[in-house]
Amino acid sequence: MANEEFALIAQLQKDLGHVGKGVRLGIGDDAAWLDTEGRTLVSSMDTLVAGRHFFADVHPADLGWKALAVNLSDLAAMGAIPRWCLLSLALPPLAEGYGQWVQDFAAGWLALAERADVALVGGDTVATDGPLTLSITALGVVEQGVMRRDAASVGDLIWVTGTLGDAAAALDRAFVSRGLPGWALNCSETCAQALENRRLRPQPRLDFARAAVAAGVTCALDCSDGFLADLGHILQASGLRARVDLEHLPLSSALRECIDSDLQRLLRWPLTGGDDYELIFCAPPSLTGTLMALATNCALPITAVGEVLPADPHAAEDVDLYWQGQSLSLPMNRGHQHVF
Structure with a gap:
């Protein structure tokens, strides 16, 4: 494996090891040498495992994009400017070798990395008898303060970027197509493909997040586990409650076709589904x-879906959920479980 591993590293260096901002020494030595230019450093790390976080038959280009995107989304939630990434790959044996797989993976990664101006500066590779596993560390810098999940205040409006539920609906469709338990989609092939694109290629909201921090927003997190679960993280950290009006949750035209006024599907996909990688923020x-105005400049819709309320020690739940003015019970499952 040693020679094959060295060849793999060399290919990653060739495809992805381009020098970026603040990189004094990148891939090729024992460690990277980076210059933060006097700014504060923000870091995040995610591990993705085949069969748990993604299907083993995913196209490597889609995997490359998404592996980077989910980490950049964490930086966006803090209002950070992405600069560098470290990538660890545990690769199971491939009958045809790693060459084409790495080339395709690099193409997907690079398509997003160039847009976000982030450089791969190091990592590790290892052969494994287990599932394909990727660990990515994302490093960014901030020019002023960051957004935090414990900074919500009473009276804040609860906002969401983009739309919710597309990825969760697409995941259900993928389950059903593989003979696994899931909810079937009743929509056109065009809409189904639009949902699938959102699942495979999420868009980290980096530009809007930086602008929001500069405008004075102090509370945010990225929506990866489902809107209700992630809003709960904000409320728990801030010691507060919230009201959410379900009819205000932003939906894409493709998802509207699938939901068709079905309240249970609305509860399942936009409210408790995961993998959106949009931002939830309070202001x-x-x-x-x-x-x-910032959203218009970024060509990104934002929607106010509720309000932060004072803490109530006698309340059974931290969210009051309403549908067209009527109070609803909260779903038993409040978030997405990353298990395939």
Whole structure:
């Protein structure tokens, strides 16, 4: 394996090891040498395992994009500027060798890395008898403060970028197509493909997040485990409650075709489904005009879906959920489980 591993590293260096901003020494030595230029460093790390976080038959280009995207989304949630990544690959044997797989993976990774201006500066590779596993560490810098999940305040509006539920609906479709338990989609092939694209190629909201921090937003996180579960993280960390109006959750036209006023599907996909990688953020009403202007500049829709409420020690739940003015019970399953 040693020679094959060296060849793999050399190919990754060739395909992805381009020098980026602040890189004094990148791939090729025992460690990277990076210059933060006097800014504060923000870091995040995710591990993705075949059969748990993605299907083993995913195209490597889609995997390359998504593996980077989910980490950049964490940086976006903090309002950070992405700079560098470290990648660890545990690869099972491939009958045809690693060459084409790495080339395709690199193409997907690079398509997003160039857009986000982030450089791969190091990592590790290892052969394994287990499932394909990727670990990515993302490093970014901030020019001022960061957004945090414990910074919500009473009276803040609860906002969501983009739309919710597309990836969860597409995942259900993928389950059903593989003979696994899931909810069938009743929509056109065009809409189904649009949902699948959102599942495989999420868009980290980096530009809007940086602008939001500069505008004074202090509370956010990325929506990866499902809106209700991730909002719960904010409320728990901030010691507060919230009201959410379900009819305000933003839906794509493709998902609207699948839901067709079915409340149970609305609860399943936009409310509790995962893998959206949109931002949930809280901000005082006084920032509404500024935020709407920023969203227009970024060509990104944002939607206010609820309000942060004072803590209530007697309340059984931390979210009051309403549908067209009527109170609803919260779903038993409040978030997405990354198990295939």
